[in-house]
Amino acid sequence: MRVAFAGTPEFALPALTALLESHEVVGVLTQPDRPSGRGRHLSASPVKRLAEQRRLPLLQPASLRDASAQAQLAAWNPEALIVVAYGLILPVAVLTLPRLGCLNIHASLLPRWRGAAPVQRAILAGDAVTGVSIMQMDAGLDTGPVLLTRTRAIGARETAQMLQAALATLGAGALLEALDGLAKGALEARPQPQAGVTYAAKIGKSEARIDWRRPAADIDRQVRAFIPWPIAETMLDGERLRIHAAEVFGDHKIANALPKDDISPQFGAIIAIRDGIMLILCGDGSLLGVRRLQKPGGRVLEVSDFAHNRTLAGRRLG
Numbered sequence: 001m002r003v004a005f006a007g008t009p010e011f012a013l014p015a016l017t018a019l020l021e022s023h024e025v026v027g028v029l030t031q032p033d034r035p036s037g038r039g040r041h042l043s044a045s046p047v048k049r050l051a052e053q054r055r056l057p058l059l060q061p062a063s064l065r066d067a068s069a070q071a072q073l074a075a076w077n078p079e080a081l082i083v084v085a086y087g088l089i090l091p092v093a094v095l096t097l098p099r100l101g102c103l104n105i106h107a108s109l110l111p112r113w114r115g116a117a118p119v120q121r122a123i124l125a126g127d128a129v130t131g132v133s134i135m136q137m138d139a140g141l142d143t144g145p146v147l148l149t150r151t152r153a154i155g156a157r158e159t160a161q162m163l164q165a166a167l168a169t170l171g172a173g174a175l176l177e178a179l180d181g182l183a184k185g186a187l188e189a190r191p192q193p194q195a196g197v198t199y200a201a202k203i204g205k206s207e208a209r210i211d212w213r214r215p216a217a218d219i220d221r222q223v224r225a226f227i228p229w230p231i232a233e234t235m236l237d238g239e240r241l242r243i244h245a246a247e248v249f250g251d252h253k254i255a256n257a258l259p260k261d262d263i264s265p266q267f268g269a270i271i272a273i274r275d276g277i278m279l280i281l282c283g284d285g286s287l288l289g290v291r292r293l294q295k296p297g298g299r300v301l302e303v304s305d306f307a308h309n310r311t312l313a314g315r316r317l318g
Contacts, residue, residue: 001079011168106133111197146190147182147188150174231294236317
């Protein structure tokens with residue numbers, strides 16, 4: 001099948017790679033180069049780098065409402081446009097251009113978690129299961145009919161980065177199934193149900209700050225959901241600390257960790273450093289065990305290295 005591809009980040013690469021192996025990719029759309037890194041030098045997207053490596057026709061319009069971009073897409077004459085984390089709105093003129101329409105890989109089980117950050121929101125909410133939906137795009141926000149879904153459990157220690165990588169691979173396989181079904185006329189899109197709609201708002205940097213009054217389980221999900229960005233953070237003596245790895249300590253471990261005197265520690269208090277783990281008191285009386293953290297401008301450290309020659313027990317994060 002003749003397909004065009006629209007995508008930008010690393011999440012889109014498995015799908016583009018799969019298409020290159022089994023279909024005719026007639027052109028690639030990706031976002032314009034953006035400044036990145038400390039030097040703010042222009043950087044090509046992962047999809048652009050792969051497209052250039054494979055010598056594919058490439059467009060980087062600032063908007064798909066541009067007539068010249070639409071004309072070039074039409075000249076490619078794709079039977080379908082595959083959209084994976086592209087990041088630009090597709091106007092109706094583009095949505096209706098390919099014979100089979102525009103297909104999107106969305107990293108959730110629609111209609112749950114429509115929107116920009118479905119992976120992070122699923123982890124934050126404590127969802128046990130997620131997956132991918134192959135959707136026929138329409139003018140709404142992830143509201144189009146669904147061709148097929150594939151489910152996957154969310155691991156207890158899984159970060160957003162890990163889960164996104166797994167769903168990218170799962171989505172690539174599901175996309176090939178959907179294209180095969182469409183080509184054979186054996187697959188029909190089903191409207192999304194009205195019940196169960198939730199929205200995955202874009203993650204904001206302000207959400208990274210840890211509130212130690214919350215239960216340890218909530219904070220653990222916050223840490224995992226914000227890897228690789230924006231990284232959950234707290235303050236220690238006026239200095240920011242980013243938390244890169246943590247885990248909840250069960251009730252059976254709390255009694256042995258809490259002080260034996262009559263002092264009642266406050267939420268965010270560092271109870272102890274045990275076996276390379278920083279034990280922190282949280283809002284429901286549970287403990288969060290921090291394993292890796294980072295000071296501003298520094299490298300990620302194991303707690304045992306961070307705590308070397310420091311007295312931390314009794315101090316408070318917040």
